[in-house]
Amino acid sequence: MNVPLKYLLPLLIFIVGFVLIVFQTSINMSNEYAQMAIRSSTQAEIIGNRLASRISYEVKREGFSKQKLISMTASYMADSLNQIQLFDQNLELVYSSHIASHHHSYKEKIQNSIAKKVMESKYSDISYVRENHHIIAYFPIDFSSENKAALNKNTGIMYLVFDDLFAYEQAKESIIYTAVMTIIIVIIMVLFFSALIYFLVFKRLSALHEASLMLSRGNFDIYVESHGEDELTQVIHTFNSMALDMKSYQESMQERVDNAIEERIEQTKILIQQSRLASMGEMIGNIAHQWRQPLNALSLLIQKIEMFSERGKLTHKTIEENSKKANILIQKMSTTIDDFRNFLKPNKDKELFDLETVTNDVILLLEAGLTEADISINVNIQKSVCTIYGYKNEFSQVIVNLIMNSKDALLDNRQKNRKIFLKGTADIEAIKFSIYDNAGGVSEDIIDRIFEPYYTTKEEGKGTGIGLYMSKIIIEDNMHGSMKVKNNTFGAEFTITFKKKDIS
Numbered sequence: 001m002n003v004p005l006k007y008l009l010p011l012l013i014f015i016v017g018f019v020l021i022v023f024q025t026s027i028n029m030s031n032e033y034a035q036m037a038i039r040s041s042t043q044a045e046i047i048g049n050r051l052a053s054r055i056s057y058e059v060k061r062e063g064f065s066k067q068k069l070i071s072m073t074a075s076y077m078a079d080s081l082n083q084i085q086l087f088d089q090n091l092e093l094v095y096s097s098h099i100a101s102h103h104h105s106y107k108e109k110i111q112n113s114i115a116k117k118v119m120e121s122k123y124s125d126i127s128y129v130r131e132n133h134h135i136i137a138y139f140p141i142d143f144s145s146e147n148k149a150a151l152n153k154n155t156g157i158m159y160l161v162f163d164d165l166f167a168y169e170q171a172k173e174s175i176i177y178t179a180v181m182t183i184i185i186v187i188i189m190v191l192f193f194s195a196l197i198y199f200l201v202f203k204r205l206s207a208l209h210e211a212s213l214m215l216s217r218g219n220f221d222i223y224v225e226s227h228g229e230d231e232l233t234q235v236i237h238t239f240n241s242m243a244l245d246m247k248s249y250q251e252s253m254q255e256r257v258d259n260a261i262e263e264r265i266e267q268t269k270i271l272i273q274q275s276r277l278a279s280m281g282e283m284i285g286n287i288a289h290q291w292r293q294p295l296n297a298l299s300l301l302i303q304k305i306e307m308f309s310e311r312g313k314l315t316h317k318t319i320e321e322n323s324k325k326a327n328i329l330i331q332k333m334s335t336t337i338d339d340f341r342n343f344l345k346p347n348k349d350k351e352l353f354d355l356e357t358v359t360n361d362v363i364l365l366l367e368a369g370l371t372e373a374d375i376s377i378n379v380n381i382q383k384s385v386c387t388i389y390g391y392k393n394e395f396s397q398v399i400v401n402l403i404m405n406s407k408d409a410l411l412d413n414r415q416k417n418r419k420i421f422l423k424g425t426a427d428i429e430a431i432k433f434s435i436y437d438n439a440g441g442v443s444e445d446i447i448d449r450i451f452e453p454y455y456t457t458k459e460e461g462k463g464t465g466i467g468l469y470m471s472k473i474i475i476e477d478n479m480h481g482s483m484k485v486k487n488n489t490f491g492a493e494f495t496i497t498f499k500k501k502d503i504s
Helices: 005-062 066-077 112-121 165-216 231-310 316-344 355-372 392-412 467-478
Strands: 081-087 093-098 125-129 134-142 155-163 351-354 375-381 387-390 418-426 430-437 482-487 492-499
Touching: 005 066, 005 081, 005 125, 005 134, 005 155, 005 165, 066 081, 066 093, 112 125, 112 134, 112 155, 165 231, 231 316, 351 355, 351 392, 355 375, 355 392, 355 418, 375 392, 387 392, 392 418, 392 430, 392 467, 392 492, 467 482
Parallel strands: 375 418
Antiparallel strands: 081 093, 081 155, 125 134, 134 155, 351 387, 418 430, 430 492, 482 492
């Protein structure tokens, strides 16, 4: 049962009060009935003794007369006395009078055993019948007269029945009325004290609870109003002080977090730049490979022109043809420099780019070095569906890092049939880009650590240990994707995943 305390407490007080009132009423009724039985029995004894003495006196003085008995008992029969019977010593009925009322309309029967006992002991017997609230009384009576004409026997029994139901009902109504009035008073007191407790306690507790909820949601700009000097006011003052301290602490922590984030962003930028500079040497080597063939061709063109000039065969047409070829070679070399410059240019804004195009551009930069290392590239990317929203050049840096790691692994393991596979797929939920090789994979002992900063498996002087770390930072922090590694059948496989809901 989940009942608020502000309702439960008054309810419990009322229930306890009601139970106590019912219990007290029950005790009062029992006590009242016991006292009523004593009073009624005492009254019956007084009436019975008085009536017995008077009847004995009248019978002795004037003899037995029913008419006289009627006149003597009439005044008592009008009150609570309901039934009177006179019996002789043989328990023969000599006189009977009965008044039927709405409380009592039947006659009680005399019990011979009690009557004989009373005649023998000469003492009265009075009993209270709880079931029908009657008092039954036996009194010894002397029927002897001066002329002995009325009765042959001297001692008889006067049998009286008193109806006490009306007094019982009056007492019952009085007790119930008192109980009802007490319950009403209790309800009024419960309502009064409930209202008092609500305004003094629960209302302020509710405000304190609401403020606590706001505090738990991170709203530290709160203050609970309270007046007075009681214990709850002191608790509220303590809460306000705590909220103020937490607000100050939160502002201090927020400033520290902002500074830490700013420092991390700067460090990330520096590490990305370091990663670019670390791979610049390799890129320059690739440019050298890219330039080697056109430089050789240019050298041959110059030698050809020189040779034709020495032989006197140098014509305007020959110069024009070789100039065109030289311009083509120079343009190709210039394009290589532009590609290198674009690769090193940092991204400032996110953009939509095609995964296949970026991959082909990177391969074009690395093609000469990969060809010299006798490494073949296998690209399988779904066209027109693998579109990513992010930093194009930073993503290109990630591809370069992964391809160069595969190249180093293939060369270190002296793999003969060297291959690198690039695969891009897309479904309803995500875009996946995978790079793996056939170099045999990464040792399971260190595969969980290869994304740690400055951790490298290469020989000293051949690696900085920031390439894979920065690749993971770029993918997960900057572009909100995920980057994982595992060993497949051929070698290490790096998988980059972008959820479409994050890149739409």
